[in-house]
Each structure stands twice: as C-alpha cells, then as structure tokens.
Amino acid sequence: MTTANTTGTATLTEGVRAEATIDLAALRGNLDAVRARVGGAAVMLAVKADAYGHGAVECARAAVAHGVGWLGCATPEEALALRAAGVRPEQARILCWLWTPGGPWREALRAGLDISVSGLWALDELLPAVRETGIPARVHLKADTGLGRNGCQPHDWPRLVEAARRAETDGLLTVVGVWSHFAAADEPGHPSIQAQLDSYRAALAAAEAAGLRPEVRHLANSPATLLLPEAHFDLVRTGLAAYGLSPVPEVGSPADFGLRPVMALTARLALVKQVPGGHGVSYGHHYTTPGPTTLGLVPVGYGDGIPRHASGSGPVQVGGKWRAVAGRVAMDQFVVDLGGDTPAIGEEVLLFGNGDRGEPTAEDWARAAGTIAYEIVTRIGARVPRRYLGGLHSEGLPA
Numbered sequence: 001m002t003t004a005n006t007t008g009t010a011t012l013t014e015g016v017r018a019e020a021t022i023d024l025a026a027l028r029g030n031l032d033a034v035r036a037r038v039g040g041a042a043v044m045l046a047v048k049a050d051a052y053g054h055g056a057v058e059c060a061r062a063a064v065a066h067g068v069g070w071l072g073c074a075t076p077e078e079a080l081a082l083r084a085a086g087v088r089p090e091q092a093r094i095l096c097w098l099w100t101p102g103g104p105w106r107e108a109l110r111a112g113l114d115i116s117v118s119g120l121w122a123l124d125e126l127l128p129a130v131r132e133t134g135i136p137a138r139v140h141l142k143a144d145t146g147l148g149r150n151g152c153q154p155h156d157w158p159r160l161v162e163a164a165r166r167a168e169t170d171g172l173l174t175v176v177g178v179w180s181h182f183a184a185a186d187e188p189g190h191p192s193i194q195a196q197l198d199s200y201r202a203a204l205a206a207a208e209a210a211g212l213r214p215e216v217r218h219l220a221n222s223p224a225t226l227l228l229p230e231a232h233f234d235l236v237r238t239g240l241a242a243y244g245l246s247p248v249p250e251v252g253s254p255a256d257f258g259l260r261p262v263m264a265l266t267a268r269l270a271l272v273k274q275v276p277g278g279h280g281v282s283y284g285h286h287y288t289t290p291g292p293t294t295l296g297l298v299p300v301g302y303g304d305g306i307p308r309h310a311s312g313s314g315p316v317q318v319g320g321k322w323r324a325v326a327g328r329v330a331m332d333q334f335v336v337d338l339g340g341d342t343p344a345i346g347e348e349v350l351l352f353g354n355g356d357r358g359e360p361t362a363e364d365w366a367r368a369a370g371t372i373a374y375e376i377v378t379r380i381g382a383r384v385p386r387r388y389l390g391g392l393h394s395e396g397l398p399a
Contacts, residue, residue: 011266012348017299018267018384022054024062025390026260026354030242031066033258034225041232042216044070044095046239048078053305053378054243054263055386057085062391063242064092072237074098076108076115083111095140095177097150105129114138114176118151123163130172139164140177141207145199145219146192147183157203161210168212176215177235178207185223185231186248197231222247226257244354245373249363261361263377264353265384268346269318271297272338281335282327287312294338295326298349303331305379306351307369314368315360317350319343322360324368352376 012019034043045068046052051059060071060082071087071094073079079096087094089112096108097116106129108115117123117139130137141164144151152160167173180200184190200219207214218235220228225236227248240247244261246254254261277291289295296318302308306329314325316336323336336349350359362376369376 012268013385013387016268016385017270018265018304020053020380020384020386021264021266021353021389022058022386023260023262023264023354023389024058026244026262027054027059027062027242028066028390030244030259030262031063031068031238034236034238034241036258037229038220038225038232038236039229041220042070042235043068044072044218044235044237045242046072046237047082048072048074048239049378052239052243052374053380055388056082058386058388058391060085060087060092069093070095070235072097072239076104076113079113080104080107080111083113088112093138097140097142101125106133109133109135109137112138114140116140116142116150116179117160117164118142118144119156120160120163123160123167127167127172136171137173138176139173140179140214140216141175141212143178143180143200143203145180145196145203147181147196149181151180154199154203157206158210161207161212165210165212175207175212177218178204178212178214179216179218182219182221182224182231185221185228188227188248188251193228227251240374243377245362245377247374249366249373253363261352261354263362263380264359265351265380266353267298267300267349267351269296269343269349270299270333270345271295272343272345280327281337282311282330284328287327287335287337289337293340294342296323296336296338296343296349297333298336298351299333300351300384301330301332301334303381304384305381306334307365307371307376307379309371310365310369314351315364317357317359318347320358 045063047056047060050056073096075098076096079094095114142151184192216235217233220231220236222241224231244259279289281287308329311328326335326337352362353359362373365376366373
C-alpha cells in the first residue's frame with residue numbers, strides 16, 4: 001500500500017501499525033547536491049531493489065520530473081516494471097545490468113531499455129533477439145576492472161569489443177556506454193582505486209581503438225561521486241547518496257555532503273505493561289528486567305525488515321527518549337524497556353529518520369546491527385506501507 005501527500009511532516013497515519021515515510025522533496029534536494037559536485041556529468045539514479053526500499057516507481061517519477069535522464073536497475077524485470085508504470089524512453093534511459101541466460105531480451109528491446117553486456121555469451125543471446133524484433137540494441141559494455149564481480153576480464157575484453165564493433169557495423173546495436181564499478185571507493189586511499197582507474201582507462205582505450213565511440217563513460221558509484229572527481233567521466237551512478245544517506249560515514253555525515261535522509265520509519269506501541277524485576281523478555285530471555293519497569297511492544301520485526309542482529313541494541317525514540325530493543329527481535333515485533341515511563345498505547349515510536357526530532361537514523365541502526373545503512377533501508381519490507389511527501393508528478397507520468 002502506498003499513499004501520497006504533497007505537504008506536511010512525517011507523522012504516522014491514523015490507524016496503521018507502522019509506516020515508512022518517503023520525502024520526495026529531500027530526494028530532489030539530494031539530486032541537486034549531487035549535480036553540484038559533478039559539473040557537466042549526467043546523473044543516473046539507481047532505483048534497483050525498489051529504489052533501496054523507497055519505492056522505485058515513485059522515486060523514478062520524482063527524479064524524471066526533476067530532470068534526471070538516467071535510471072539504473074539491476075534486473076531487466078525491474079526496468080520493464082518502470083516502463084510499464086509509464087516512464088517512457090524519451091523521458092529517461094533505463095540501464096539494466098544483471099542478465100542471465102534466457103533473459104527477456106526481446107521485451108527489453110521493445111521497451112527501449114539500455115542493456116549491459118559483460119561477455120560474449122550475452123551478445124550471442126542478444127543479437128538473435130535484435131534480428132527477430134528489428135530493433136537495434138543500446139548496449140553498455142562492462143569491464144571488470146578489479147571488483148571481480150560482473151564485467152568482462154581484461155584478457156577477454158579485446159574479443160568482446162571487437163565483436164560489439166562488428167555488430168555495430170552491421171547495424172545490430174550501438175555501443176552507447178563503457179562502464180565499470182569500484183570495489184573500495186568508500187575507503188579513501190585504498191590502492192585498488194587507482195588500479196581500477198588505470199584499468200578502466202585502458203579498457204576505454206581498447207574500445208576506442210576498435211572503433212567504438214561511446215556516448216557515456218561511467219565508473220563512479222555514490223562514494224566515488226562524493227570523493228573522486230577524477231572518476232566522474234560522463235555519467236555518475238548515485239544510489240545511497242540520492243536517498244540521503246552517507247556511503248562513507250567514516251568520512252562524513254549526510255549533512256556534511258549536503259544530503260538529507262529520505263526515509264523515516266515509525267510504528268505505534270501495541271501494548272504497554274508493568275512487569276516486575278527479573279522478568280525475561282522475548283525469545284531465549286537474553287534480556288531480563290533489572291527491576292520493576294514498563295515494557296512497550298513495537299509491532300514490527302524481522303518480517304518487516306528490522307534486523308535481528310540489532311537485538312539488544314537497536315535504538316528507537318519514544319516520548320522524546322531513546323530506548324533500545326530489549327531482548328531478541330522477533331518476526332513481527334520487538335520489546336523496549338521504557339524505564340518506568342507509561343506512554344499511551346498507540347503512541348508513536350520513531351525507529352529512524354533524518355534526525356530533526358532527535359530520533360535515531362538509519363546509520364545508528366546500521367551500527368547497532370553491524371551492517372551498512374544500505375541494508376537498513378533496503379530491507380524494509382512490503383507489508384510496511386510507504387507514504388510519500390512532497391510528490392510532484394511530471395506531465396505525462398501517471399500518478
């Protein structure tokens with residue numbers, strides 16, 4: 001379920017147990033902050049994994065309405081869903097890169113998607129689809145410059161660019177991009193950064209020597225966008241930074257980079273009760289009350305994306321005070337020790353937000369769970385409704 005609102009603050013909607021509030025005005029502001037850093041480079045908003053949990057369709061619409069001309073999806077299915085939602089090729093290019101054999105090549109061509117190719121096998125599957133549909137492909141060749149994940153290894157790169165050039169000469173495709181991805185751009189000074197820059201430039205030179213003239217060269221993810229201007233090239237790919245979280249929390253907070261968190265997560269107390277000292281709390285009794293106190297039940301759990309690894313440490317704000325998860329996070333709920341306070345049943349619990357009300361942030365939850373902020377927001381599940389603030393739908397994009 002999603003709801004939309006154009007003004008107002010992030011307060012919990014009447015009658016819901018929990019809600020993720022998405023501030024689209026903050027998203028637009030973050031995109032402006034990114035643009036101010038990258039000069040003439042274009043900006044791609046990564047909307048993979050349902051826009052890192054923020055809602056791919058709504059975030060894509062907001063970005064396109066704000067002049068962003070590139071969207072990034074991991075899977076072709078994600079990209080096709082955006083086209084089905086009304087994001088047209090003349091409004092935004094959509095790149096999808098996580099292909100497997102037997103993928104929807106024909107559907108992607110008909111939808112005007114940009115297709116990433118990391119090996120000859122992909123060309124071997126793509127070209128018959130081009131011949132069948134009569135639609136030339138827009139291809140981005142991906143080089144593995146050191147991440148060791150997707151992308152073509154340097155020893156195979158010459159064969160891939162030569163095959164792509166032959167197909168381009170035959171009118172079957174256009175190589176519109178050459179790209180790669182950093183392994184450690186979030187670790188300033190890491191030796192792999194310069195090594196990957198050098199490898200990427202070598203891959204570009206080999207592509208150009210084969211006769212390819214890509215429209216966009218792109219290497220920078222969010223950390224590189226913020227910290228490595230030499231990696232900006234023609235296009236930067238921003239995910240976490242656009243959603244207002246710092247991809248390099250050891251270097252700077254969101255505010256240090258001119259960013260503002262887009263998601264806030266709230267819930268309602270489902271129960272408040274008095275318990276004696278020595279009372280066990282949740283599975284395994286990993287927490288026992290140190291004395292008489294009040295317990296509050298928060299009706300979200302790992303089934304909603306609350307990390308179980310934050311058991312005993314995940315922070316929330318109730319009545320203006322920080323409290324921590326008491327005992328284990330369960331599938332649908334967790335408990336907080338309210339220290340004798342007696343808030344009303346139904347009172348708002350702030351799990352994380354932008355910090356304006358003194359509440360925890362997604363980064364606080366990441367530290368509590370021993371993970372990264374990317375995971376905290378992305379894992380918030382579908383049974384938590386999203387409510388959108390500051391939405392401005394562009395003409396031609398359905399609401």
